[in-house]
Amino acid sequence: MTATLSRETAGVPTPPVRIVHLGLGAFHRAHQAWFTAQATDAAEWGIAAFTGRSPAAAVALAAQDHLYTLTRRGADGDRTEVVGSIVEAHRGDDLARLADLFADPRVAVVTLTITEAGYRLLPDGLPDVADPVLAADIENLRDALAHRDPLGEVAANSALGRLLLGLEIRRRAGAGPIAIVPCDNVPDNGRWLRTGLIATAGMVDDLLAGWVAEQVSVVSTSVDRITPRLSEADAAWALESRGDACPVVAEPFADWTLEGDFPAGRPDWESAGARFVDDIEPWEQRKLWLLNGAHSILASAGPLRGHETVAEAIADPACRDLVERYWGEAVALLPEGIEHADYRGALIDRFANPRIVHRLEQIAADAATKTRYRAATVAERTLDAGRVPDASLEAVAAWVAGVIAGHRAPDSQDDLIDQALAADDPVARLLEVVSPRLAGDAASLEAVRSRVAALRAADPVASAT
């Protein structure tokens, strides 16, 4: 086996910490950490990354000088490089180190990849106070701030709680303004998180809420690089040939669009290919509706036709036809001037890359919420535009049919889904879970009913029973 990765042998310098990251998963290593390492001023920007739930990635990275390999896997071959921008990795509950970093005026940026559910925010951005972990954090912080206690002993187990603890420490330290950069596939992620942060801070302490509103810039982003969960074979290869116990494999394509201010500075991410825009909405809609919308369709329709990966599903003419027709409806809603023909063409090639094994069951997690924001939103807006949402209703029907057929992944809406399945009219009730409006529209409901019947008839498992 090759020697463990080390900065000395790899000749990789250690930049000073100026970025904190929450959610040290595969995507952070394939995307924001890679953009930071590629930037022309990479020598000035190191990342201190915190895990979310399992400390495994922090332990593995610490044992190899926080270096790891990124393999960019094209249809025609692999390119593997060592990435050195992460310089510290900690368990998520290492609040002492988090506090030191937030109190440091040189720390200018906080990035996040904690999954949509990890924010514990409602669709309107307000905190989900029914969430016991978030509710406990709010109470602990409120008590500590009311007594102006030192903050060393305060427990915070949610990402939002940890952010607010860090921001209060920064406020008290007079360390100045900071930028927070959510990098999850959530529509309008910057404004959504800003609403949540200020509202939650308001439940904790007015002084903190006012400071967050004035001193914290929450940047909106659209992030793009297909990064499937690591396979056992890739893990074994990286350990054996590169001495890397924490590798990541992703597609060659990478895109990062950002809107917002960085009051304490930021890396020159443009030099690595990032794009700064005044209005992110069209970029974000193009990415979420076309790429993630199509992924969600394939994750619903693919298993009904016996497929397990994105590449298998997009090679099936029936799945590809549905995706292409859905794209037709979605691009009709995008504003003029946003290029989409090349983007769509490239997406087909990206999905078809046979060497990227992106499992549909990974994408299917939390499908109800994703279907609501993707296919159901496209259907509703197509109706608003006076057109018939034929394909987007079929995409919604694919989710309904998959749930009825038992092709289910863990979902934050599981209680509602179970209630819908037990009801007299499960199709109508499931449609209501993702869009009360479509469920209340007789023509849409009938369209979904007939598509569900057709999709169920094509399901090799359902049709055999």
Ligand SMILES: NC(=O)c1ccc[n+]([C@@H]2O[C@H](COP(=O)([O-])OP(=O)(O)OC[C@H]3O[C@@H](n4cnc5c(N)ncnc54)[C@H](O)[C@@H]3O)[C@@H](O)[C@H]2O)c1
């Ligand atoms: N993988 C991709 O292709 C990709 C591409 C674009 C965007 N993203 C975004 O990045 C997110 C993470 O993807 P990944 O591939 O890194 O997944 P991953 O499973 O490798 O990592 C997820 C990270 O989020 C943390 N996390 C999960 N639930 C959390 C919670 N409730 N609270 C706090 N932290 C939590 C985990 O601990 C882990 O650090 C996705 O949910 C998506 O929003 C991923």
Ligand SMILES: O=P(O)(O)OC[C@@H](O)[C@@H](O)[C@H](O)[C@H](O)CO
């Ligand atoms: O959990 P989701 O549906 O938001 O994302 C799953 C995949 O579609 C996603 O990770 C893509 O690979 C990624 O968004 C590509 O940039």
